[in-house]
Amino acid sequence: MKPLNRYAYLVLLAVVALLVGADYRWRLFERVDAQAGDVLTRATVHARAPSPDIVIVNIDQTSLEQLNDEAGSWPWPRAIHAELVSAIAAQQPKAIVFDLLFNEADTFRADSDALLRDTIAATPGVYMPTVLLGDGQGAKLADLPASLGLIRTPQAQPDARAPLLLPLVLAPASWHGGLINFDHDRDGIGRHYLLYATRDGWRIPAMPATLARDFGWPHPDRTRMRLNWTPRHATVSYADIYLDAGRETPQRPKNEFTGKIVLIGTAAPGLMDLRPTPLSKTWPGIEILATAIDNLEHGNWLRDAPRPWFAALAITIAALLAVGFQLGINSLWLGVSMAAISVIGAGAMWLAQGRLWFLPLAMPLVWGWVYYALAALVAYVKERARREATVRLFGRFLDPRVVGQLVAGGAIDSAPAAREVTVLFSDIRGFTSLSETRQPEEVVALLNRYFSRQVAVVFRHGGTLDKFIGDAIMAFWGAPVDDADHARHAVAAALDMGRELEAFRAELALDGIDFDIGIGVHTGRAVVGFIGADDRLDYTAIGDTVNLASRIEGQTKGVARVLVSQATRDACGDRYHFDDRGEHHVKGRAEGTRLYEPRLIEEKR
Template sequence: MKRVLSRLAQAGLSALFVLLIAAHVVGLIHIAPMQRAEAWLYDAWLIRTAPAGVDDRVAILDIDEASLKSLGRWPWSRDTLSTLVERLFDRYGVAAVGFDVVFAEPDTSSGLDTLKQLASSDLAGSRDFRAALEQLAPRLDYDARFARVLAERPLSLGYYFIPQGYGDAKTGMLPPPSLPAAAFGPLQPGTPPPTGYGANLAAFQQAAQGAGFFNMRADEDGTARQMNLVSLYDAGYYLALSASTLRVAFGGDPALAGIDRQSVLGRQYLSPWLEVGGIRVPLSADGTVHVPYRAGSPFPYLSAADVLAGKAPLEQLENRIVLLGSTAPGLADLRVTPFSNAFPGVEIHAHLIAGMLDGTIRATPPWADDARLAAVLLLGALLTAVLLRFGPTVGLAASMVLLALLLAAYGAAWSRFWVVPMAAPMLTLLGLYALNTAYGFFAATRSKRQITKLFGQYVPPELAAEMSQNPAHYTMEGQSRDMSVLFSDIRGFTNFSEKLPPAELAEVLNAYLSTMTRIVQQHRGTIDKYIGDAIMAFWNAPVDLADHATRAVQTALDMQAALAQLNQEFAARGWPDVKIGVGVNTGRMSVGNMGSEFRMAYTVMGDAVNLGSRLEGITKQYGVGILVTQTTVEADPVHAFMKVDDVRVKGKETPVAIYEPLGPKDGLADTVRQDAAEFEAAFARYQAQDWDAAEAALRALNARAPRTLYDIYLERIAHFREVPPSADWDGVFVYTTK
């Protein structure tokens, strides 16, 4: 039942995710990352497929820094512009010129107005002055000359529309609309119509064969990917500068427009189109097209100053469509495109003209939103079913296959000059896979997290991970089982702590406990608790360990071995050496979550646990670092041991044999084996009250390698010589303290 509910929840989350993306596709909500992904996909594909090479049909006449330095700041006099236009057509034989600038103010730089004022005032009586003025006026009327130049040649002026929210000023004279408002039938532009404009002087507009708006359009991220070729204003549609320039270049015939009706799966769609110069261009529903950028530097840039001076190469201008614009930073006509963050705005018009000439203009087909909505819903449902039925591995393969199909569809549409947004269905697949995989992971690891929460503070992370694979096998309920327990303690800790200030003492303890805990966990031990400087650990719970005794003994040996390095670090900081005693016992113990209603702890209890604690306490009596019991020796086939004594600890009547671990049997030095054997023989003679033989053996051992252990037995022998043991003495040493 729980599995069914989990699957239902997983399916519900998947459906909600798909519906959110679908709501974005139909415009009910806006998901900004989706738009950024769409832009990234478009840019990547555009850059990958953009054609390279130089275009010999379009050139850019650049108002660059060199021109400004040579001819003065912009705007230049109309006399200069007239000469420039005449030079372009008469010397260089260009096909047409489009102005990416606007001429909104009259040119008074010739001084003609001043001369006329003098003729009507101070020099009103001078016939010679009036005669000279009549002869000079045609040459000094720069605007009239510029208008004549415009009227005689195929040129398109530029102007701009003012978008809604930016005022409603109307300056200059707009050309008549190129198309009536009903040109595209029931289609409406996707953006609100402009509320004003900034156009050219009436004389220029009336003289010119064409004019087009040069407004740029940017996406949410500020990048120019699409441009309007037509814009609705008042009574009709107006052409963009690129379309207007192309129209005059091909003879100036009127532009045409209309809509094509398409039937896709029984549904009717309307596709608008625009025709200029005999070239039909498909449009998106809002009158935009995608700019067909080319790679590299396809259009030559020629300095306006060089053209005026006659220095520009003829072959770069002859029979070309020329666009007059600026790359000078001070004139602020730089845009962000998929290819550059500082792209001359005039070049965007050049790419549009080249695209119209090549027939490579791309538009978004009217069925694009329906197609991607269907892809989101159908592919989302399909992938969800696969993930629920077959899991993440098959789901990953299915996701990759479906993504490949979507990319293939995107490429196929691109090859037909359609831009069909595919980021939404692609992100649907990726998001569904990630969501379902994450859900499956969290659902599958819920019990694992519970195990980690319960046992993570006791066992090392790798054990917690192992336990989480089968959480039902582990419990914190009390149980009785054979286990090994270890106690360790710093010897003389009270004196040790008095030598250090509290802050340094805390550092010492932290370093010591961290090192020792790491060793316990390396051998899969469970930390029970810290008692001041003491450590209590156990093995064979909660994880089953058949070799728990061996692991406990090796842990004790490694803890003693680690002290050498640790003490070197302490000595370098002026801290005293640390010495520890370790006791290990194996036996039947109770383990589980024990405590009170106020606090619980996973711990072990029982006589075997208490004995392990006693062993740690008496290690210092024998001058050894580790003591283990007979039961531990019997359960550990890996290590070699030396019997140290038979003792009765406080609170116990049954004697216990205690041993010192010598190390792994494999690789144990012969001298260590020999010394252990000789000591055990001496200990046997001691228990048999053969004082002389025991003493001789112990002194021989002490002579080779002095040990506190040997001295203790020599002292006992000396004591028994003076005070012989009772007749029923069994050789067991009795401890009356813990």
């Protein structure tokens, strides 16, 4: 086997390892881990309960319809929001968090803006949102009010700017809050929430980070966190709160907002605050904010495991598969093992998420399957090449159709080994006379035709052609394929070769020429397999059994066309009738060898 073929699985492992390194360096296939996490999230989300401390006041479609007469079409006069804040604040909530922007003044209803400005200024615990735009110059961060909670790091540039949408309708002292930017991954799905944005050494906090700081909640010291999704939080309609002005009704308990974090936002489809998340392509933005706040309040956001560990895991899985393929383990069993590893990996992801860890196991598993598929393809190509080479090789000795079946079933054993076989030698009598009356080219053509017919007989009876020795043929039965009836098949072939000779002579009109064959058959143990030098191997049989078969063929002249040994006669049982042709002394043996002429039962005389 060539070195490249010998180490093909290791070379493939090196290629996959490089691809894994590129993947985890540039996050080329990060989406696979993300989408696997999405599937797991949807499957387990109902096992987690939303925080009872968070209530959403939703500007839903009902609110838009019920307040149409009083507030008109959207956007409503800011006085409406001012009255809602007063109604909620009367119940002493923990915080009132707006998910609505107030960055532009209402030039037609200045008094309405003033009412909201004064109400927010007089109400503690109100948080107002800001948004960081993707482009633009914006205001100098050093000039913004302290209420925004900007953090100046040692690397902060004094002239740094950021394009922020600020709540300019309100007094600067009321700008306390944070960013509510939708933080999506490269595939557009929101799986994280922004905690801080950075600009030239300045950190701009997001709304959840500001709440965590104010209430002393632990939070990750990073720019974003992976959300641990829950079902929807408790929600009441904006119109119900506004129209009831905080009065107790049968549908709502008294002081329903006391001690709660109240989020004011919209899930109405027409107001376009719906975002793609693992749970839905149209998940309300207010719910995303609620989930982030919920996670920080309870410290149950998902922690990201170090990705290099999983790059190493991907290479380890591929390496184990490489060892398996290199050892010749069946591809099916390796596939079953890979499936078991995948099931274990999925279970590990599920258990880890319950313990607040996000394990990016999907990509190691995908890379394992990639390696398995490529290695299985290499194994298939190598096996097919091996089979084709074996078919070509054994096609010299066996019927190619039989070889194809045997190779497909893996039944051929070519390693040299001692086996019980039956050996046949066939030699032409009178070939010299025939050669003297014809041209050499014609003689060769006749000999080739004769050999073709006789080899067809050998193959027809399941024999293995060993070699041509001048005008002689050597064949054997019982290898490379086990054959319990190898003696019977060899004798049948010998008799059939005689009949084939008669047909050949009749075809050539050789009745007047002494052209005959002698066939000797013997059964015994011989070493069979590929024997020879590294660059020249022949599949052959060697040993005393072969020698005796050749000697028996030499005794046929003047006795019988076919002679077999006592061992062959005994191995054939009662399939044939055997005429005893006496004891013969053959070269190399001190004792005589009893020989028999086989006949079909119906030919018995």
